[in-house]
Amino acid sequence: MFASMVHAIWRSNWPTNWNFDLEGASADLSNETYHGTGPASEPEVAALRRLLTEPTVDHHGALYDLEGAILEPKPSKAVDVYMGGESPRALGVIAEHGDAYVMHGDPPEVIADRVRRISELREQAGKPPLRFGVSGYVIVRDTEAEAQAELDRVLDVRSSREAYASYQ
Numbered sequence: 255m256f257a258s259m260v261h262a263i264w265r266s267n268w269p270t271n272w273n274f275d276l277e278g279a280s281a282d283l284s285n286e287t288y289h290g291t292g293p294a295s296e297p298e299v300a301a302l303r304r305l306l307t308e309p310t311v312d313h314h315g316a317l318y319d320l321e322g323a324i325l326e327p328k329p330s331k332a333v334d335v336y337m338g339g340e341s342p343r344a345l346g347v348i349a350e351h352g353d354a355y356v357m358h359g360d361p362p363e364v365i366a367d368r369v370r371r372i373s374e375l376r377e378q379a380g381k382p383p384l385r386f387g388v389s390g391y392v393i394v395r396d397t398e399a400e401a402q403a404e405l406d407r408v409l410d411v412r413s414s415r416e417a418y419a420s421y422q
Contacts (some may be wrong), residue, residue, distance in 0.1 A: 258369065268389045278324055282319065296316075296347045296351065297313070297315050299347065301313045302335070303335065305320075305323060305325045307328070307332075309324070310322050310323060334353040335351060335352050336353065336354045336387070337352040337354070337355060338357060338358075340368070342355075348375075349376045349378075350381070354384055354386065355368075355387070356386075356388070357386070357389070358388070359390035362403075369386055372384065393405055393408075
C-alpha cells in the first residue's frame with residue numbers, strides 16, 4: 255500500500271526534460287503513472303513529506319484529494335528525498351524540499367557551479383546542507399567520432415518537439 259501511494263503521489267514528473275519520452279510515465283490523466291500537469295510538482299513532494307511524518311494529512315490538489323489520510327506505520331527514521339533538476343524553478347523546489355541533489359555527469363566546473371548555486375538557495379531557505387550525487391554514463395563505440403555522434407544524439411532535446419518545448 256505504501257509503495258502504491260508514494261508512486262501515485264510522486265508520479266514521474268521530474269523537472270529536467272519533463273514529458274521528454276514518457277518512459278515510466280504517462281500523459282493520460284486516467285493512467286496510474288500520470289506524470290502531472292507540469293515539472294517539479296512541489297505540492298506532491300510536500301504531501302509525500304507530510305504523509306511520512308504527520309498523523310493525518312488533508313491535501314486538496316488539482317489531481318488528487320487526501321482527506322484524513324493516514325500512513326502507518328511511520329518510518330522509524332526520516333526518509334530522505336532525492337531530487338534532480340536544473341531549471342531555476344526546480345532548484346528552488348529542491349532547496350526547499352530535498353535532502354539530496356542528484357545531477358547528471360557534466361564537466362566538473364558545471365557540477366561545481368550547480369553545487370554552489372543550490373547551496374546558496376538552501377542556505378537562504380534556512381535548511382541544513384544537502385547531500386550531492388552525480389550519475390555518469392559510458393558510451394562505447396568503435397571510434398571517437400561514433401561515440402561523439404551518440405553523445406550528441408542523447409543530448410539532443412530538439413529531436414522531439416514535446417521534449418524541446420518542456421526543456422527548462
